[in-house]
Amino acid sequence: MSSKAIREKKDDGRPAYHWTTPAELSPSLTRDAEPTGPRLFGAVGLALVVFGGVALLVHLSGRTSSWVGPTWGGLATLAGLGGLLLHAAGDSDLQIRRAYMSFAYLVLALGALLSVVPYKGPAFGLFLPYGLCLLLVGLLFQMAFVRNEVEAKTRDYALYALGGVGALLALAGFVGGNISTSFLLPNGLLMVAAGFVFLWAFVGLKGVTDDTGYYAALGVGALGALAALLALARSMPHILSQTDAFARRGWLAGSAPYLMPNGLVLLGGGLAYLALALFMTSERPFVIMTRRQLGAYFYSPIAYFMLLLFALVACLYFGQFVGDRLLDPMTNRPKTGVPEPIILSYFFSLIPIFCLVFVVPVLTMNLLSEENRSGTLEMTLTAPQEETTIVLSKFAAALFLFMMTWVPWGLFLVALRVGGGNPFDYQPFLAWLIVLLFTGAGFVSMGVFFSSLTKNQLTAAVFTFVGMLLLVVLFLAKQQMTSQDALWYKVFSRVSFLDLWLEALDGKLAVSQLFYHLSVTVFWLFLSVKVLESRKWR
Numbered sequence: 001m002s003s004k005a006i007r008e009k010k011d012d013g014r015p016a017y018h019w020t021t022p023a024e025l026s027p028s029l030t031r032d033a034e035p036t037g038p039r040l041f042g043a044v045g046l047a048l049v050v051f052g053g054v055a056l057l058v059h060l061s062g063r064t065s066s067w068v069g070p071t072w073g074g075l076a077t078l079a080g081l082g083g084l085l086l087h088a089a090g091d092s093d094l095q096i097r098r099a100y101m102s103f104a105y106l107v108l109a110l111g112a113l114l115s116v117v118p119y120k121g122p123a124f125g126l127f128l129p130y131g132l133c134l135l136l137v138g139l140l141f142q143m144a145f146v147r148n149e150v151e152a153k154t155r156d157y158a159l160y161a162l163g164g165v166g167a168l169l170a171l172a173g174f175v176g177g178n179i180s181t182s183f184l185l186p187n188g189l190l191m192v193a194a195g196f197v198f199l200w201a202f203v204g205l206k207g208v209t210d211d212t213g214y215y216a217a218l219g220v221g222a223l224g225a226l227a228a229l230l231a232l233a234r235s236m237p238h239i240l241s242q243t244d245a246f247a248r249r250g251w252l253a254g255s256a257p258y259l260m261p262n263g264l265v266l267l268g269g270g271l272a273y274l275a276l277a278l279f280m281t282s283e284r285p286f287v288i289m290t291r292r293q294l295g296a297y298f299y300s301p302i303a304y305f306m307l308l309l310f311a312l313v314a315c316l317y318f319g320q321f322v323g324d325r326l327l328d329p330m331t332n333r334p335k336t337g338v339p340e341p342i343i344l345s346y347f348f349s350l351i352p353i354f355c356l357v358f359v360v361p362v363l364t365m366n367l368l369s370e371e372n373r374s375g376t377l378e379m380t381l382t383a384p385q386e387e388t389t390i391v392l393s394k395f396a397a398a399l400f401l402f403m404m405t406w407v408p409w410g411l412f413l414v415a416l417r418v419g420g421g422n423p424f425d426y427q428p429f430l431a432w433l434i435v436l437l438f439t440g441a442g443f444v445s446m447g448v449f450f451s452s453l454t455k456n457q458l459t460a461a462v463f464t465f466v467g468m469l470l471l472v473v474l475f476l477a478k479q480q481m482t483s484q485d486a487l488w489y490k491v492f493s494r495v496s497f498l499d500l501w502l503e504a505l506d507g508k509l510a511v512s513q514l515f516y517h518l519s520v521t522v523f524w525l526f527l528s529v530k531v532l533e534s535r536k537w538r
Helices: 036-060 070-090 094-116 130-148 152-179 181-206 211-241 244-249 259-281 285-298 301-326 342-347 350-364 369-374 376-382 387-404 407-420 427-453 457-479 487-495 497-505 511-536
Strands: none
Touching: 036 070, 070 094, 070 130, 070 301, 094 130, 094 152, 130 152, 130 181, 152 181, 152 211, 152 259, 181 211, 181 259, 211 259, 259 285, 285 301, 285 387, 301 350, 301 387, 301 407, 342 407, 342 427, 342 497, 350 387, 350 427, 350 457, 369 427, 369 457, 387 427, 387 511, 427 457, 427 497, 427 511, 457 487, 457 497, 497 511
């Protein structure tokens, strides 16, 4: 065929050599798969929110309902919000995410309004105080929206809203707590805690690589340092008055005991803000690896599952506790002359101990065993960091999440204080928190050790569960002994953590036993480091 024939046009205007793709070989049209699972969770969650919300509104109006009580109504609302939150985080459709953005802004505005407007109404025992709960719900939905938003300006506006709310809460809590003692507990403390969460979310989502996020983290640290120094300075007269030299001369004898609880609360809050700033801005290997492990927790379902499960269990347990201990079954009104200490009967029970035995294996089973199974542990061991840094970073992340799982229990305790209207003894609660931190460190370090021994997560979880169960069995065995002077009675009393819990919930803090649990923590971590060292040189 001549070149002229090749260049010759057909009647349709296409060249003679034009290749037409057969219909059966042409690429098919594709579209993104619809998030069926998240939308199903959203539909079920919306139904539960409507159901539980109606039950709670009926109870708040003063009417009694025989078909569902406030506890089940609150539980349905909480579960429904969880379903909507899963939908908000898993569905990136433009209309869906903007709808949840509007909902988050609305909830934040309503929460801010209820936080400043005084309101006194019938308590339903679950979501108190109202403003704080709405602010936290708005935070979760705003974070879910930011996760899917692609427009930079809209995303920044949402983050600035979170940062602004966090800054206002932190300033109101610290300033108001220093001005008024009655405001600090519980309102100021709740504002400081909520501001901590909001600012953490803002800095974490903005990132310290961004100038705004970096300077915001520095501002958080400066606020925490200032609050801690001020609380320490105001507590110093009371601290000095307890020393022998000042007590003999009568100096500062009339000083008010500011340290307990105001100074201690403000000092702890300031140190928490300072620690958050250091944690977010530090470039040390230990801090970086701890952030990495926390990110691994929160990028997987483990953290959300444990937090939601503990919140649901705490909700059911709180409703049962209020109904059995504080309400008259005949009149459904608060009992008169409720026996103290409330804290002892609230925490020292079968359900909290049962949750403790199960939560530690779940949090620690995959710390080192999963990396050992997947082969990433060898890569980590060849990196330029010591085995001690690896073990301590995973231990710190697991211990932090362990303490976070107990936050719902403390919030419901605050609800008991606000709803009941009568203060209870706070010192056992503070002592129990300190004991929980020390004993929890021992539990988590034991889980880290068992996780370093095997490649199987289930095996590590079983070993840790058996160890936790053994500690409970030792307490039960000690209770069956008749002689308190026997050697095994003293040994079991020292080893069992439940004896330390009992003393703390009774308002006593045994410092020597705290050092024992601290030494146990060091022992388990030392063994974990040696296991990694042996694997490195194997």
